[in-house]
Amino acid sequence: MLKRDHQVVLPTQARAPGFRVELKGTTFRLVATGAWTVAEATQLDSALKRLRVPIPPTPDFTGEMDIAGIAEIDTAGAWLLQRTASAWQASGLRTHYAGATESFRILIEEVQSRGNAKRPVLEKQNPLLQFADDMTRALTGVWQDVVQLTAFLGEVTAGFVRMIRQPWRFRVTSFVHHLDHAGLRAVPIIALICFLIGAVVMQQGVVQLRPFGAEPFAVNMVAILALREVGILLTAIMVAGRSGSAFTAEIGSMKMREEIDAMRTLGIDPIDTLVLPRVLALVVALPLLTFLGDIMGLAGGGVMAFGVLGLDFASYMDKLHEAVDFQHFMAGMIKAPFAAIIIGLVGCLEGLKVEGSAESLGKHVTSAVVKAIFLVIILDAIFAMFLSGIGV
């Protein structure tokens, strides 16, 4: 802010801004005093808005902005003065400033010339049209997603075939790194969750089947559920949340910093270096994690069976052998590599779609997780239909 040069101002004087309007001869004078700064702008703004624009009775009346009493001024204050002055000017008063120091004058002139700049008009859309527009965009978006994902699957498959032909191009370090991050480090959480869900399902099964005297069959239910559905679904959802989002964030931030573009110009294919190791790591890790999830689900069921049914370990194992066979186990396991491909592809594709801003990164990470989980469940439903069709 600008202070009046070489003038001692008492603090109270400087703080209290104000103005009065008077008629002196044929001149309407607005006498401004105090600090016209942004801190006081609200108060001044409402007071100035209440002020009525003087209407000159004859054309030879003039206006004057007397700012000799102003101790401090900044752009907000200058803008308020300028707004008043141009309103007076518009009503037919020729208005000028009086009592401005050199520095005040520069500021006021600057505000005057800048204030006249034309502003762009924001186009307002009809809300109904907007709604229709959004709907169309959302629907075409779904179709575009399908096309993009299919195209990406093709690209990655081509990359995979290239890699088979030239195995030395495979990034072993990267593959092992992602195997560690997506696989090994997910072991504790997946083990715990599957164990708990197995136990909960067993307890609920026993409670619900007891009125029919069929509580021993709860073991069959838990065994089949755990092997066919719960193991793979829970694991896939956890991995989509843990690793799918991580893939998007990693690749997305590389995209933001133009690292992907740099790779392309150096003749490095991001599919080979970034996507394939991640997808393949998931394809290896997810079946292993699913196996772990299956076992932990059964273990959770076993502990709860001991608790509520009093089944000891040996008889629980006997019952398991009666209830399930290898087919049930395979019906769950067969889905794991497919789910891994979906999670890996969606995660990497969303990462590559990230644009400049951090907001875009957040949006794509969210959509990667949502899409991956959604597609995994669709996959599960398709497999359920298919498997029941072939009688497994």
Add this chain to the structure above:
Amino acid sequence: MIFESGREVVIRVRGLAKSFGSNRIWTSLDLDVFRGEILAIVGGSGQGKSVLMRVITGLEKPDAGDVGLFGHNAKTLSPQDRLTIEKRWGILFQDGALFSSLTVLQNIQVPMREHLKLPQAMMDDLAFLKLTMVGLPPDAAYKFPSELSGGMRKRAGLARALALDPEIVFLDEPTAGLDPIGASDFDHLIRKLQQTLGLTVYMVTHDLDTIFTVADRVAVLADKKIVRTGSPSELQHHPNHPWIKEYFCGERARAASPGQRPRIPA
């Protein structure tokens, strides 16, 4: 208020020391910033130019020493007083540091919204005013930072720094990454804003052209302290220090020096 040889000292730094790990960047650093001047901080890389700005603005804590802000010691300020002082300065970070989820206009309004209760129409008008003052076209107002070029982002960042009409602006490498025309425009802009708004400008820069055209005073960081301050021509004609000699009398400096290029009048 502190005065020295008739000029008000707005920032006074005394005995500042800072180290990162085993790397001591300053041992005892003294600096005064006077009201209304354009001060350029120069120094080789790793001398802590940006860190000094961060220490003064309170983003980083020094290991020892005092920072005086408008006559108050930064160490003894209550959070309330600190906020009042923070409202009196604006900072332009290297890449503008605009909030990416807000439009340029909203970015400029953030400080107003945070610290003052102004009617929306007035905030819009003031933000437009600041926008045009820093030389952005009006249609940049509704764009997001990611849609702007580097130079425009810097200008928008400056507009945000100026939103509350600060007394001091800190500029971190204001002309880095701009083309010569854009950089020269920015020099003019800094001088003009300094004149119109009565600003004190503290700028960290490498740009010899900027130093010779707009800086009133240069402070040189070397040997873990400020080795010298003085006007650009003073430093050029009497370097007295190997680094200053190399910097101000090197090939690039000769090409940029006032003999070759007119100074923007103060």
